Amino acid sequence: MNKKRIILPILLTLMMVTLLLSKSYFSVQTSIETIKLKENVGKVNKSHLEQIKIIETDLNKLTSDEFMGRLTGTMGNEKAGKYLMKRFEKIGIKPFDGSNYYHEFNQEVYFPDRSEHYMKVIFEDGSEKICEYGKDYIDQIRLSKVDLNCQLVLDQKELDNRTTGEIAIVVDDDSINKNMFRSNTKAILRKRKDFFGVPQIAHKGAAYIQIDDELYDEIFEKNAKEVIIKSRYKTGDSIVKNVIGRIPGKKKEKAFIISAHFDHVGWDGDIMFPGAIDNGSGTVAILNIAEQLVNGKELENDTYICGFNGEEFGLFGSKAFANHIKGKYSEIIVINIDCVGKINGKRLGIHGDSPKNDKLKEDIKGILDKKSIDNFTGSIPNSDHSSFSYDGMYSISLIQENLFNEGESIHTPNDSSELVDYEYLKEICDVVVDFIYKFEDESYK
Ligand SMILES: [Zn+2]
Structure with a gap:
């Protein structure tokens, strides 16, 4: 027999089999991807470990010498704001008003290098x-x-x-x-x-x-x-910037605000205050939450991601933004994150400063309880949620318990990234994402 005559049919058969196999391979692959996508509603298409790594990288950056403790009115604060803006862009959050991430306001600041x-x-x-x-x-x-x-x-x-x-x-x-x-x-x-x-x-x-x-x-x-x-x-008035983005929702009546202040207390003499827990933790949390929401199923409501400035001087940034947004929606719900995720930290507090926020506190408490995260409800007024608790706005802050007690590191040079439990911090991010999806249609009026 002619070898060529035998080889040719074998070759043809092999080609057919390969083609069939590859077709079925592709269809199997497609259905796996479909299943994967379904599982990932509300989740970033990155592994848990990759997300933790990003949270860690962001926190190390924000607490680095480059940002010099992020004091409002200084170059370090300006750089931190810019970093946040770049991260918003990369995640795919839109500018809050269609064209700007920076929301500017005036504030009295001091210049540590000129004292x-x-x-x-x-x-x-x-x-x-x-x-x-x-x-x-x-x-x-x-x-x-x-x-x-x-x-x-x-x-x-x-x-x-x-x-x-x-x-x-x-x-x-x-x-x-x-x-x-x-x-x-x-x-x-x-x-x-x-x-x-x-x-x-x-x-x-x-x-x-x-x-x-x-x-x-x-x-x-x-x-x-x-x-x-x-x-x-030397003190003076300065134009200070909040960094604010928006994830557009299907309806436009209601809005969620997910916020954290990114400013801290800067430096003094040779001492630098890195501000990892206060409030690097909240700042990196809103970035992870935003990434989950941008990649999740389409949101019902407009959701603002806010990096507030001027908090340490007296909640200036959140006051300015509350003033900007009040009356623009029928209802506004604010979840602010300030000082969370501490290694071996005490309970997570859910703080609102008036009884009108009680239902909101209870809804978040329900999710924390379900995830077995030790928590309590309280009413500390001194964080950015306080700027929003009026005129149809409902607001709470997540703040870890007793951080300002004796021996704690908040506002000292020891508040560095070694104090952060990244797994715990990520769990808190997931709680906020769960809340947004679960209570999209809820009214707090
Ligand atoms: Zn502080």
Whole structure:
């Protein structure tokens, strides 16, 4: 037999079989993909591990030296806002008003690099110590101008005897009390183990200074008598930016707002406050939530993803956006995330500041309970949800319990990314996504 005659039919048969096999392979593949897509309604087409990795990368970026603690009015804050905007673009969130991600407002800020500091302590034996700003002490309240030469008062008895003359009082957490703030009290020097960053600006009042343990001990050991304090802060109005995107919904009557403030307390002297839990955690959470929503089934309601600015100075960014959005929808529901996901952290608090938010709190509580996430409902007012609780707006904040207690790291240089439990943080993101889909048609009126 001719070899060619045998090979040709075999070849033809092989080709037919290959073609048939590949066809059925494609159809099997297609049906697998269809099943996969169905399972992924409301989920990002990325594995759990990939999503955790992204959350971690975002948090490491936001807490890096490049952003210098994200203090409103500084370059680090500007860079963080830009980073957030780029992430919104990449995820596929639309600009909030059709063309802009930046929502601008005015706020008084200070310029840490243009501040001046001087403090000298004079001891009983006549010796002096010139204190180093950012090492021995930092300001808690930033007074635009301080020029003081005061007698130091070290205990309550001495304080009672000094009713005249300008005085500065040295205290620790146990000895401080409100009776110390009298008209002749011109400065409070308070001992802190870890310096606590607060971007508080004032133009009058007593100087409020944090001193470290060593200086505190030296003041008592050498019986300090006098302190000279001089400082200057340059303050000014600045245009500050919220970063806001929108995921368009089918209907336009109602809106959800998923928010977190991305600003923090910056730096002071050589100290940097990274702000991982406060509020890097909330900021990276809204990015994961947004990515899940953008890739999930189409939403019924417009959903805003908001990175608020100016929170640490007094909720300025959320107030400005509440003012912008009020009355634009029949109902607005705000879920704000501020300080969550701490390793071995205490319970997750669901906070709303008026009884009108009780049903909203209970609905979120239901989802947390179902996922066995330890939680409670409360009413802390000092986060961005407070800016929205009026005029047809319903709002809560998710905040982990007792983070400002003694020994906690919030607002100290220790609030770094090592404190974050990424699995736990991701669970909180999933709770918010579940809430959005489950309560799309719910009314809180
Ligand atoms: Zn804070």
